[in-house]
Amino acid sequence: MSQYLQGQTAIVTGGMRGIGLAIAQRLHTAGAQVVIWDLAVDGWNSVENGFEPVLRQAVDVSSLASVEAAFAETLARLGQVQILVNNAGINGPVVASWEYPPEAWDKVIAIDLNGVFYCCRTAIPHMRERGYGRIVNIASMAGKDGVQYISAYSAAKAGVIAFTKAAAKELAQDGVLLNCVAPAMVETPLMAEMTAEHIAASKAKIPMGRFLKAEEIANMVSWIAGPECSFTTGFVFDLSGGRATY
Ligand SMILES: NC(=O)c1ccc[n+]([C@@H]2O[C@H](COP(=O)([O-])OP(=O)(O)OC[C@H]3O[C@@H](n4cnc5c(N)ncnc54)[C@H](O)[C@@H]3O)[C@@H](O)[C@H]2O)c1
Ligand SMILES: CC(C)C1=CC=C(C(=O)O)[C@@H](O)[C@H]1O
16 A cells, blocks of 8 residues: 555544544555544554554544644644544434424534534644645535434534635645545444434435445545645535435
8 A cells, every 4th residue: 555645644533433443544554643533532452443543632622622732732742734634523313403402403513513613723724834734524415415304413514515615715825725525324333323214214315225334435535635636625525326416
């Protein structure tokens, strides 16, 4: 495997499991030293996971103070960060929008949207100063389509897409590229928050007739996070098995 990320540091939020873990593993394979930010970072199994992150930090992405403290520590320990993958996210309840509990709405927006903003806000000045950076935000097909009964999640992911496009334009001449991926459904622990009907309905929308694999997201993200992605910014890369046509 080519070591095209050799010498680079990559932060992956929510990297302890699921899609974030697959992305962390793939970036490591490409030569990056990987920093994992997650709510709880104990219990890492380097044999099972195939590598040891250079740093694991307990971070709540919905807290700007937590993000700023973790980034300062990352810089103090490693000196530089080239890649940020904003992956941490939650689903929230599956319920009609007019019955959606406001506290649950606030929590989904705080983690899925504000968390992306806080991490970008914190990392971008460092990347701008160095004239290089790659930010990949994990959105969702739900952010493009709007999916019934997960209105907060859909709104947060649509917000991530719009934020990425706006910030990408601001940074287009600074060497700092921001892009999103919009995956369809993957079998991860996040699914435990969803009903069986909702999961079946999501699968039925995928022309390829199967769920996406976390490794397929990781492969795409590792290219977007690398130097070969050099003329694309503010874009949404779909992983939809044929569901998204534009
Ligand atoms: N699973 C899917 O079908 C799917 C599809 C499209 C997009 N996504 C997105 O991919 C991302 C990862 O999803 P997943 O399925 O791997 O979920 P997951 O629940 O398996 O993993 C999410 C990780 O994020 C961490 N996390 C949650 N809140 C956090 C916070 N406040 N601060 C820091 N870390 C936090 C969790 O501890 C966990 O390790 C999410 O943004 C999700 O919306 C998932
Ligand atoms: C909530 C999460 C697991 C989710 C909901 C809807 C999707 C969809 O494709 O419509 C999924 O991609 C996923 O983000």
